[in-house]
Amino acid sequence: MNQGNSFRTELLPHLFRQEYARMTAVLCRHFGLKHIEVAEDIASETFLKASELWAVNGVPENPSAWLYTVAKNKTRDYLKRVNIFETQVRGEFERDTPQIEPETDFTPQTIADSQLAMIFAVSNPDNPGESQICLALQILCGFSIEEIADAFLARKEAIKKRLFRARASLRKNEFQISQLQETVVKSRLDTVLRTLYLLFNEGYSSRSNNHLIRKDLCAEAMRLALVLIENPLTNTTRTNALLALLCFQSSRFEARLDAAGEIVLYEEQDKSLWDQELIDKGNYYLVNACSGNEISKYHLEAGIAYWHTTPAEVDKWLHVLSLYNQLILIEYSPVTALNRAFAFAKVHGNEQGIKEAEKLNLNENNYYHSLIGYLYVAINIDKAIIHYRKAIELTKSPAERKTLTRELERLILRQG
């Protein structure tokens, strides 16, 4: 038994996130998406009961099993109540309560299947990207509205609004969650992968200063990607490429922030902090990803991330540039264009890199100015300073502003 207060601050929030999402997924599959609130209520009540009882009696040996038993009983009670209401109170009124088996089961297989189905239910191509991630965070990852607001640096009200719309479309969508059909998998897998990709990016390059939340976002994206890998229907080369990308990126998670929470530039990172285990996993999934003929944007990004785990290779930047050339053909984005310009400078020198970057016409983009500023440092320090100033003016991220200001001060000192 685990007495004391630590469960309130550590164990319970962790368990809550992990098990709440699983429980909701299983119950939702049981009741149907129309009744997602019922599923969430049962899950919430279960956790309320846990927090009350565990505070007095201590945490049971197997907390998850305990939670599932309580959830199972609550489900049975709910269905009994509904049934009494249906037969004795409401009588001949039209029934729209779920017609389902009274027993839920929480075997590992059911949990895995339910979670997979839930990922697909949430990934509706009609929802805008940002609501998509909010919904995924709430339903798939068990994040509270405060935590989501923190991750997005948005106000709680704004997140609530976003969730409200997304949840309404989830209920109305009539997505068949009970059995995941192959046709649905085919038509929605791309949206699913995109959702996980955005989820990860939200954590990796988040506007939030909350290091823990950011790490959780990344970990959740990887966990969900792993759920896809474990099912033959969704274990495609594209899925493997995405997971490889997430592994490679995560391997540098600890190295890219210093003790004060400031961003450490790639070239200044302590490479001993790179997580070799994640790099190995990335390699494994990248090999799987390359077993077919397909080259998706995830393949290319995973390829680029792979090269970034190899600090000293001779032709590294040539490979990286070539991958960026292909990536920008698949999908234009200012970030890709700027990263490509950086790789171009690495291959052809800073002067050529500046010319290439200046063609991009991204004057209002803070990364554009920090890139050009960086490239100018060795060539023309006055111009470098002008661009760094512009970047500081444009950036919205406090962490980045700090890093850029530090750089700017160094340049001003050197300028003398």
Added chain:
Amino acid sequence: MKEFVLIFRLNNHSDFKPSPEQMQERMNWLGSIAAQNKLADQGNTLSSVNARTVYPDNVVTDGPYTEIKEFVSGYIIVNTETIEEAVELAKANPIFKIGGNIEVREVMVRRSGL
């Protein structure tokens, strides 16, 4: 924004195989246009081997050659405000190093009913 087709023409080099460096240069050129968000269609390379030219009266000859021994090797479509801008993009293409040339033509959008 208007669309312009860049048509690549090479001299009679049907067995021409670009070196890895030349490929790289070409990819850099294409990547650069895409990075400026001016690529409307990355187009295609046209085969110089599996090619026939069809003339009146069922006359069919081998090859893509026109009389001046030049053939179209491929095309892409760019998105720019003016033809001058499209010409500037074309100027950076490495095709000139191997004796080729590029024709720039505005795409005339068909209006319905005409």
